[in-house]
Amino acid sequence: MDIVYKKPTLLDIKNMQKLVKPEVDKGIILYRSDDEMAMNIRSYFVAELNKEIVGFCALQIYSIKLGEIRSLIVKDGLRGKNIGKNLITCIEKEGKELGVEELFSLTYERGxxxxxxxxxxxxxxxxxxxxxxxxxxxxxxxxCKEIAFIKAI
Ligand SMILES: CC(C)(COP(=O)(O)OP(=O)(O)OC[C@H]1O[C@@H](n2cnc3c(N)ncnc32)[C@H](O)[C@@H]1OP(=O)(O)O)[C@@H](O)C(=O)NCCC(=O)NCCS
Structure with a gap:
């Protein structure tokens, strides 16, 4: 599978919203408006398969050492193929380059x-x-039953 990992543009927001909607409806991922996504567009990475966005994730920075992994989503039907893991690798790499020392996430995905x-x-x-x-x-x-996870990067 030829997945490309890259930074999105503002033109991708509509499709990112479509992808995440089922998880937002279930309360698994927090709703973010188009404008909020646009303001933070630089924080995202997307995974593309044949030009279709099939996953994304964002890095939010809170302090000179702490960042958060947020809005991680992989398209249902393409899960279990390491797309999520590769998105996290992109976030960890960018965090490290920026000087982030620790990344946390609030999640239901313990495993x-x-x-x-x-x-x-x-x-x-x-x-x-x-x-x-x-x-x-x-x-x-x-x-909220989410669990907090943290890792030094
Ligand atoms: C969580 C999510 C992003 C994972 O993405 P994914 O592409 O399916 O996960 P990957 O295939 O990259 O999994 C990476 C590794 O974690 C393991 N893994 C994934 N989910 C797991 C689980 N629930 N329990 C145990 N192991 C798990 C995989 O087996 C894989 O292990 P391997 O490297 O030995 O093969 C995806 O399930 C998803 O979109 N869920 C709904 C939204 C969500 O919950 N987001 C998290 C909000 S923080």
């Missing part, structure tokens, strides 16, 4: 993150900006 070397941490250790900027917008807040 996936453990496989990639992430360790569970107490959610209280997350930066407050995360809770107030993102979690508060979530329909599951404050009764």
């Amino acid at each position: 996936f993150f453990e496989k990639l070397g992430y360790q569970e941490i107490d959610k209280d250790k997350l930066p407050e900006q995360k809770i107030w900027a993102d979690c508060i917008k979530c329909k599951l807040f404050p009764i």
